[in-house]
Amino acid sequence: MLAIIGGSGLSQLSNLDVMSREIARTPYGEPSSVLAFGRLGGQEAVFLARHGHQHTIPPHKVNYRANIWALRDVGATHIVSVASVGGILVGLLPGDLVIPHQVMDYTWGRAATFFEDEGDPVAHIDLTEPYDARLRQSLLEAAKAAAIPARDGGVYAVTQGPRLETAAEVNRLERDGADVVGMTGMPEAALARELKIPYAVINLVANHAAGRNDSRQGIIFDKLEAVLQEAMEKVRVILAHVSLPGEDSSDHKS
């Protein structure tokens, strides 16, 4: 079953035909929202709102462990994460979609592993390729089938937030090799890998990153909502076109 974690601008999936809702509990606490089960584009799907239904949970307070655990518990076989970002790469425009292939973690202090309780074996998962190659391919094919442009590849830098970056920080991220910057991609990707659930991301460019282009003098918040709304419509269509790779899709072993 496909699981979708919706970020800013996607606290509901209007094209998900909701059939039931469940409040999940996990050893790590409660996930960010109730789980909504239904059908999306003909297949079973479960939806979770990362920041809560009323968008009340900031990126550094999201219970990433409870979210991933709850999705695994209800039988999610693949997770697609939707996350809005600022665009760093020249040419990326607000409203563009990116299917990143790499991630860099600048977050701190977040509960980032399932393997830390007393008596747990130490686990070092392989995260060389943080995203599932076949699930990424499915997303790209879904976008193509829906005639929606989506960039194949990008390096997603994840900052702690909730504040946005300084212009100098964005310059540093660019020097580090980042193409987009957001606040929620980690530890989500690592936690999904710990539980061996194929995971991939759709980044939605909400704005030019701080100090760039029309964000040179500051990020203009008035515009963000409209950009997010419009781009999320494209994301909804892509999600409805995704056909999941086989259950053995995990192209990594850990």
Ligand code: HPA
């Ligand atoms: N920086 C970090 N996170 C974001 C941004 C940004 O510019 N835009 C949307 N999420």
